[in-house]
Structure formats: structure tokens, C-alpha cells
Amino acid sequence: MTRTNKPTTKPTLLVVSFLAATLAGHGVRAENAHPDAIQVLVERGVDIVDRFDAPGGMTGYVGTMRGRPVSFYLTSDKKHVVIGPMLSETGMNLTETNIRQSITGPQNEEAWSKLENSDWIPDGEEDAPVVIYTFTDPNCPYCHRFREAAEPWIEAGRVQLRHVMVGILKQDSLPKAATILGADNPESALHDNQRNHESGGIAVDREVVSANHKRVTANNSLMSNLGLSATPATFYKADDGTIAIKQGLPRPEELAAMMGSSQP
Template identity: 60%
Template structure:
């Protein structure tokens, strides 16, 4: 994971107008919000937030964030806002205003990427997941998904990338270039703890450019970890980064068979 340039603006930190420059920007934002723009934040949208605050969502180097202007207009809180029940209001705002529209627009790119089918072609639920052959969390995610795949409810589409280790790309290309990529993926999964699929240089030569294209797509979408998984629900497209917890898994795949 890359280091976030706003590392000094940690969860709950306050940024005061007394400490930053306030040169006017094209948008008519308060000076303290303008200061974030000067640090490279692209402000996407504002919304009414609890406690008399004004909420904002934005992006910095492809990474989404939420921040909140205090009622006095002189300070901004950068981080996560929770309600009394512990619900993450910041994540909900980011999903609704940034990530949902962004990934809905990108869905056709996922469909046209170089993926490996894993599951029934008749499955009701299609899920795209960026998978590195050397990623232990990708391996565990596939284990978690097994009941839904075996029941024919879910089809995973693995967008194979090579980013974690020196042989990640060659393993991914060996799977993707195989005569039966789904069988090769299953062989890799079955032997993962022993090192996974054996690299075939002929297959690597045939498919390495497809893996590189997947790497570029992942980078363009601002995804920095594997697995990064995208699926559709009633509200649009949702992205889950990393290994999903049981609740997220059921939101993604439905009730466990």
C-alpha cells in the first residue's frame, strides 16, 4: 500500500485556518476546504452531516476520503464519522457519492478485461475480483466463496494480476494462457500452500500482455490491494478491498447455501 500524503491529517485530527494558506480557489469553498485542495485533494461533493457539520467527499491520488467542516467554519475533521450505533457514515457517503458512480461507470471495463471464470455460467450473481496468484487473502477469499460457487449461486471472475512477488505475473500468465484457465486456476488453488501452479514459459509468452493490461486496469481504478472485489446490489456497484468479513460476504453473495 502506498503512503497517503495526508498522513498528518489522521482520524479525528483538526486542521485550522490559522495554520494554512487560504488563497481563493475556483470553487466557493470555505478557506479551510480550499487548503485541502492546495494539498492535492479533489473535492467531489458536499452534503449535510450530523452535528451541524458540512460533509465533503473527495479523492487524492485515486484514493477516496471524507472530511467534515465544523459549524464555526474554521476547522475540518479528516477521517471516519460514526453514529451512536457504530455505523460508518463516512464509508456510506464515499460509496454513494464517489465509489458507486465511479465503479458503475467502470463495470464495462471489468466485463471486457482478461478474467478467468470460476463457477457456473448460469449463476445469478457475477462478482469480479482482482486476484494475484501469490496473495494469501485471495486464496482465503476463494475458500470462503466455495459454498456459493459449488451451489451454482455465484460466479467469480478472477481478473488476474501480477503485483505482489517476482513470479506473480508469470504465474498469472500461466493460468490465463492455459487451454482451460478455470481448471488451471483450480489446480493453483489446490496447490497454493505448496507454491501453486508451475510456471510454463510458453504460456507466459502468450498471455503476459493480458496480465499487464489487468495490472493497468487495477491501477487506473485506484485499487491498491488484492483481493479487490466488485459486485452489484440494488443501489449500484460496491467495491470491497481485502478479505471480506462474514457480513460483507453475505451482502456480496447472498445467504449462505
Template identity: 55%
Template structure:
């Protein structure tokens, strides 16, 4: 390649870089939004909001939030926006623009995590739930789900974690490290009121790293409670319930009771 040709290519590349940079500057947010960015808010997306406002969704230290730029462009409102019917519009925006894509991405991570199948392997509905062996709400959730599991309609995949008590990790690893994890999980469920499965150090040695990996996954997803449960709704969208589902959430998750 001749030197003159190389020089022209470098000039062209430099010009393209300047044009792109100018475009980024032209799309800078108003000063009041930039102030939020300086305080650590990551702006993820924007949308049209009621009252002539522009809505934004973002994250601050892993927490999702919505905020609204007033029509004058000089003020921002951070918090919950509700309509006259009492609908939480902020939460809907966070779900659509932040949580929806995040949970969709998480679904494949759940499939690759270390879980124990509970129910018919051919069940149409697969539900992932983070389960700590010492969690009474996890135990109650399994009791609630039993009619659907026994009917072959639901397969629960328990992602075993150890976070609640000193022996949570060793109990979880005993279940995961068993030659028959499904049977070990059932043994634990049946003896939960008496303290659950007895810790087996050989099994713990085989599976403690898998439990630690599940703990990290739970933390990376920003989940704060067990059970934390993810499922696909009737439209195929990934949804999440943290804590023990109420009857309405259970029906949305699993369908009508068999």
C-alpha cells in the same frame, strides 16, 4: 454572412462567456475550502451535514476524504464524523458520493478485463475478484466461496494479476495463456500448498501483456490488496471488499450459505 451579423454574433458569444464566468465566480467556495484546494484536495460534492455544517467529499492524491465547513464559514474539520450510535457518517457520504459512482463506472472495465471464469456460466450472481497466484488470502477466499460455486449460485471471475512475488506475473500469465484457463486455474488452486501451477514460458509469452493490463487496472482503481472483490448487492449497487471477506461480508456478497 454580412460583417455586421458576424460582429453581433461575436458580441453575443462574448457576453455569454462573461455571464458564465461570473456564475462560476459566484459559486466559489469559502476561503477555508479554497485553502484545501490549494493543498491538492479535489472537491467533488457537498451535502447537508448535522449541526448546521456543510459537508464535502473530495480526493487527495487518490484518497477519498470527507470534511465539514462550520456554520460560521471560517473553519473546516477534516476527518470522521460519527453519530451517537457510533455510525460513521463520513464513510457513508464517501460511499454515496464518491465510491458508488466510481465503482459503477469500474464495473464495465472489469467486464472488459482479462479474467478466468470459476463456476457455472449461467449463475445469477457474478463476482469479480483480483487474484494473485501467490496470494494465500485469494486461495482462502476461493475455499470460502466453494459452497456457492458448487451449488451453481455464484460465478467468480478471477482478474489475474501479478504483484506479490517475483513469479506472480508468470504464474498468472500461465493460467491466462492456457488453452483452458478454467482448468489451469483449478490446477493451481488444487496444488497451491505445493507452490501452484508450473510456469509455462509459451503460455507466459501469450498472456503476459494481459496480466500487466490487469495490474494497471487494479492500480487505476486504487486497490491496495488481493483479493479485492467487487459485486452487486441486493439493490443492484456495486460494492467492494478489499482483503479476505469476514463471514458477514461473505454473506452480504453471496447470500445465505447453500
């Protein structure tokens, strides 16, 4: 997976450590909408999205901090907070479901809407039953490999891959992306870049770049605003109809779920 910096879509030890330090240092607080142990987190930057009844008489909370989803549990005495995921006796991560329902699910639905209205290139049949959006950098070797892996479904008419062209990896990524987007036949130009990937990809057309570079920078901004920093970053509809995201090159065993069927 090609990265520009670390992704920000999942909770990290940094967030957990920050919350733990915050709790350790809080003192007596005035009356607030939340119990003191929760209010101290709110005042330090946690945005609470939802609360729910949790096992063991605790109250669960999910929220965001610096764009990352976080979870924590208020004990029954309302004086202590446990930070991090909760596991059932069978090892099931109970927290993931609440984060998905309250945070990542709505975020991904909103992202899908933005992707539909973004500047993308169709790759496959217009009436394909499955649509997948993927952020593609012309120089990204993993984008190239993902397209190769998806080809059987695309050629069979089952999937249309919609490439949201970005230029983040190398100095000539943006000019190449603009050349592809601004071509008379963008899909053909995309395939040209794919076929010639090993030899440097598509030749840059400076006139086309001049007229189309803002379209690529808009896609770059969209990718950044969605909290993504790696290509490929791919959005697809899971079996239950929810929007899922895969960052980086999918593993072979993940492709059937992403493509909506087994390999043709």
C-alpha cells in the same frame, strides 16, 4: 491479506494531518468561488466532489486528495473547517453515507464496468445469478482460501467467480498468471493451480508466458489504477444493488452478503 503496500481507498491520518496543517497556515485570500477556509484546501490539492447541508448549521463537503476520499465541515460563520467524520447522537457515521453516494459509489460503478471488460477467467456456471470479480495472484494464499470458502456457492451454481489474474506477489506470479490465462482451458488451469497450491501451483509454460504476459500486465495496471494493492480484492453487488468492495480475505460472516445467499 497479501499486500504490496498500504491501500489507498480510505481516508488516513496522514490526509487529516495534512489538511489540519494546511488550515493552520493559511492567510488572507483573494475572492474565490469557495469561502477562504475551503479555498485554501482546494489550492493545496483537494478536489471537491460535492457539498451538502450538514447538522448544526454547517456545510459539509466531500472530495478527494491524492486519490483518497476526504470529508470536512464548514462552520456557520464560514471561517472554520472541521475535518473528519461526523457522528450522530446514536453513533451513526453520517459522513460515510455522503462519501459513498458522492465518491466511492460512482467509483465502484466505474470499476465494475472496467472489470467486465478486463481479461478474466470464469469459475462457475455461466448462468449463475451472482457474479463476483476478484483480483487473484496465483501465489496468494488468501486468494486460495477465498476460493475454498466460495466453493459451496460455485458448486451449487449460485455464483460465478471471475478471476482477474495478476502477478504481483512473487517473481513467478506473473509467469504463472500468464500460463493460466493462456492455457487451452483457462478455467481448468486455474483449478490445477488451486489443487496444487501447497506444492507450488501450476507449472510455468514459457511459450505460453511469452504470448500472454501482456494480458497479465494489463490486469496489473487495472488493479493499480483502481487504487488497489492487495489480493484478493473483490467486487460484488450488495443487496441494494450498489457495488461493494472487499479487500483481503473475507470473514466467514461476510460471505453470505457477498455471495447473495446463505451457504448452500
